[in-house]
Amino acid sequence: MEDTALSFVETALSALERALHERGSELRNVQLATLSPDGGPGLRTVVLRGFERAPARLEMHTDARAAKARDVAGDGRVSVLAWSADEQLQLRFDGTARLHRDDEVARGRWDALSPNGRNAYGLRSDPGRRIEDPEDRTHLPGDEQFRCFAVILLSPDSVDVLRLGPEGAQTRAIGRFVGSDLSAEWVGP
Ligand SMILES: Cc1cc2nc3c(=O)[nH]c(=O)nc-3n(C[C@H](O)[C@H](O)[C@H](O)COP(=O)(O)O)c2cc1C
Structure with missing residues (x-):
């Protein structure tokens, strides 16, 4: 049994922090859920x-x-889900996200990106729109490419942490963020 719900949640957050510095870590590829304008x-x-x-x-x-x-710029409510089979750990964050485009935040991140990193953004083709040639990976010229780059910042209200144990045992807690404070409680899995 873990000490407290708070330490259980903090341990999970530490795993996520570590993952950011480990190339190929499963926890770095998260699922982002948004609400489209039609709900x-x-x-x-x-x-x-x-x-x-x-x-x-x-x-x-x-x-x-x-x-x-588009969704983040609209409603802004999102969930982010991370799962690691290695750690048998799932974290789900819920909260409100903000889109930064063509502003100081976007500029700072853009300046720090390598040329390869930048090339994930600002292709001539519009994401999700029909194209003739799937091999066409040409980019918009410099500043237009930057204006197609966006940073999504999520301020989560809560994190739902689930850890799987031996023989199907599940341990779950909800952490709540208020300002710089975190509180947590155990919940049924
Ligand atoms: C492992 C992996 C990582 C990805 N990382 C990103 C990413 O960081 N940003 C991004 O916009 N799309 C990323 N994608 C592509 C998205 O999943 C998605 O296909 C694309 O962005 C279009 O999403 P949308 O039309 O729902 O906005 C990634 C896909 C995979 C498989």
Whole structure:
């Protein structure tokens, strides 16, 4: 049995922090769920680019023309799910995200990206729109490419942590973030 729900949640957050520095870690490829303007769900994998604990904040990058960017700029309520088979650990963050495009936050992150890193954004083709040639990977010119780059910052209200143990045992706790404080309680799995 873990000491407290708080230490159980903090241990899970530490695993996520470590994952950010480990190339290929499963916890870095998270699922981002958004709400589209018609109220429907949207779900996709994104790379977790940053995680801060106090105040809690998750960072992801995308093309500003993508559906997820439109959703975040609209309703903004999102969930982010991370799962590691190695650690038998699932974390689900819920909260409100903000889109940063063509602003100081986006500029800072863009300047820090390698040329290869930048090339994930600002292709001539619009994400999700019909194209003739799937091999066409040409990019918009410099500044236009930057304006297609967007940073998603999520301020989570809560994190739901589930750890699987031997013989199907499940341990679960909910952590709540208020400002820089974190509280937690055990919940039934
Ligand atoms: C392992 C993996 C990592 C990905 N990382 C990102 C990412 O960091 N940012 C991103 O915009 N798309 C990423 N994608 C692509 C998205 O999952 C998605 O296919 C694409 O961005 C379009 O999503 P949307 O139309 O729902 O916005 C990744 C896909 C995979 C399989």
